[in-house]
Amino acid sequence: xxxKKSPDGGWGWVIVFVSFFTQxxxxxxxxxxxxxxxxxxxxxxxxxxxxxxxxxxxxxxGLLASPVCSLCVSSFGARPVTIFSGFMVAGGLMLSSFAPxxxxxxxxxxxxxxxxxxxxxxxTVTITCQYFDDRRGLALxxxxxxxxxxxxxxxxxxxxxxxxxxxxxxxxxxGALALxxxxxxxxxxxxxxxxxxxxKKIAPEDLPDKYSIYNEKGKxxxxxxxxxxxxxxxxxxxxxxxxxxxxxxxSLLFKNLTVTHTxxxxxxxxxxxxxxxxxxxxxxxxxxLYKNYCGETVALFKNKVFSALFIAILLxxxxxxxxxxxxxxxxxxxxxxxxxxxxxxxxxxxxxxxVGKLLLGILADFKWINTLYLYVATLIIMGLAxxxxxxxxxxxxxALLSAILGFFTGNWSIFPYxxxxxxxxxxxxxxxxxxxxxxxxxxxxxxxxVGWFYDWTQTYDIAFYFSxxxxxxxGFILLxxxxxxxxxxxxxLPKPAPTTFLYKVAFNV
Numbered sequence: 302x303x304x305k306k307s308p309d310g311g312w313g314w315v316i317v318f319v320s321f322f323t324q325x326x327x328x329x330x331x332x333x334x335x336x337x338x339x340x341x342x343x344x345x346x347x348x349x350x351x352x353x354x355x356x357x358x359x360x361x362x363g364l365l366a367s368p369v370c371s372l373c374v375s376s377f378g379a380r381p382v383t384i385f386s387g388f389m390v391a392g393g394l395m396l397s398s399f400a401p402x403x404x405x406x407x408x409x410x411x412x413x414x415x416x417x418x419x420x421x422x423x424x425t426v427t428i429t430c431q432y433f434d435d436r437r438g439l440a441l442x443x444x445x446x447x448x449x450x451x452x453x454x455x456x457x458x459x460x461x462x463x464x465x466x467x468x469x470x471x472x473x474x475x476g477a478l479a480l481x482x483x484x485x486x487x488x489x490x491x492x493x494x495x496x497x498x499x500x501k502k503i504a505p506e507d508l509p510d511k512y513s514i515y516n517e518k519g520k521x522x523x524x525x526x527x528x529x530x531x532x533x534x535x536x537x538x539x540x541x542x543x544x545x546x547x548x549x550x551x552s553l554l555f556k557n558l559t560v561t562h563t564x565x566x567x568x569x570x571x572x573x574x575x576x577x578x579x580x581x582x583x584x585x586x587x588x589x590l591y592k593n594y595c596g597e598t599v600a601l602f603k604n605k606v607f608s609a610l611f612i613a614i615l616l617x618x619x620x621x622x623x624x625x626x627x628x629x630x631x632x633x634x635x636x637x638x639x640x641x642x643x644x645x646x647x648x649x650x651x652x653x654x655x656v657g658k659l660l661l662g663i664l665a666d667f668k669w670i671n672t673l674y675l676y677v678a679t680l681i682i683m684g685l686a687x688x689x690x691x692x693x694x695x696x697x698x699x700a701l702l703s704a705i706l707g708f709f710t711g712n713w714s715i716f717p718y719x720x721x722x723x724x725x726x727x728x729x730x731x732x733x734x735x736x737x738x739x740x741x742x743x744x745x746x747x748x749x750x751v752g753w754f755y756d757w758t759q760t761y762d763i764a765f766y767f768s769x770x771x772x773x774x775x776g777f778i779l780l781x782x783x784x785x786x787x788x789x790x791x792x793x794l795p796k797p798a799p800t801t802f803l804y805k806v807a808f809n810v
Contacts, residue, residue, distance in 0.1 A: 312490060313432035317440050319485040320425035321447035323383060326482050327390045327421045329451030330475050331359040331414060335629045335647045336459045340468045345403045350752035352403060356626045357748040358411025363419020364741025370423040371734030379428040382420050383486030387479065389417030394476030398469040421482065426717055430729060431492045442662015442714040449658055449711070452651030460645065601732055607723050609782030611739045613680065616775030618743025620768035621683060623751040624706050625650050631761050637696050649700055650707035657711020665715045673783050676719050679712040680776030687769035691762035
């Protein structure tokens, strides 16, 4: 089914509005988990590395499951997936308020909330890309600022709720707020299909051979009926054997069965043969779809820019995600007094991420700006800022570095744009799911690695040198892959041969 041309406006702006608030409500708490991280350290007394797994899972699990999330959105649509995921996020947050230990939080906050956020992110990005083409960069920048504004507001909101209602009350209230995702999802009207009439299904036996990719060279309908005839012959032999015996009750029973079978034997056998044939065709169709999916995946990785992109996103998330989770604890470890805190560092990261997403999204729409090089520049500058964190010993310097990190973390808004330019809009859902899987792997590993470095050295210095090196390495790998062949990666991948299904095809002889 083909979709209509992207309207670049109209109801698309409603989609942008509800997608913004969907990301605001679902990502507000997981991205501002640094406030809860300190509370969990005090409440459960576990190490920094183990406790960091809660926040990293919340951000990583949904991305790890991105291929599944993309499949769900493609199969069921953005609206049902958004409504279902809203229940998941709200339920996971409320369930976390009853956590007896850190391991319970791994499931309730890390897996349930994280998977719900992954589904919501994929749904909002996919439906926005369907509604916008020429202004796609602006639209993606607007919706992606929702998570950043959520980080800014939820950082202060969760701190206030913890002070007034405690950790458990905070999670209950935040979970209740997440139920508003259901209202947002109800407004995600799918883009209507084109006016082309749908093909009419027919029975398998009426389909000419030239319209089917599955030609039965082995067993056809007649052979299936012959198999049934053999079974009936065996049944007749059993009847004869029993009739010669002394079992009158059994003879009477089989006599009645014979009358029943002789009424419409051919119709019955034909129906069974048709069902057998249909099951064979269905199994072959599923296998063909699976082969096509694997072939498309291999074709994607033959594009060297795409291959470099997945390495870059993995290293970026290993090194770039820990600051939003650990910056508050970094300030506490640097003996920064609470009186000096004009604004929480996480809130600074959040508001600057929103600004970065918006401005970078606008820049991506300019024809004279190479979006891939813009993305590479954000990685390199961010890597340098991460390496400078160990030298920051005051609130002012930490706030300045938080602002820089937050702004360039806004490159998430142009990442779907870069992916679309690399593989084409037809392969966006498939390619984006693969890339988000590696992003989730990086999100899951980054904060625990930094926490383990601290548990080992009792300082964050080596940890942030490692983080900066990872981001810089990813940026340079992507730059080397893109320098000679940016023009070639703009060309869409060749379309696979269309899969023919068992539908009636109009044909005039």
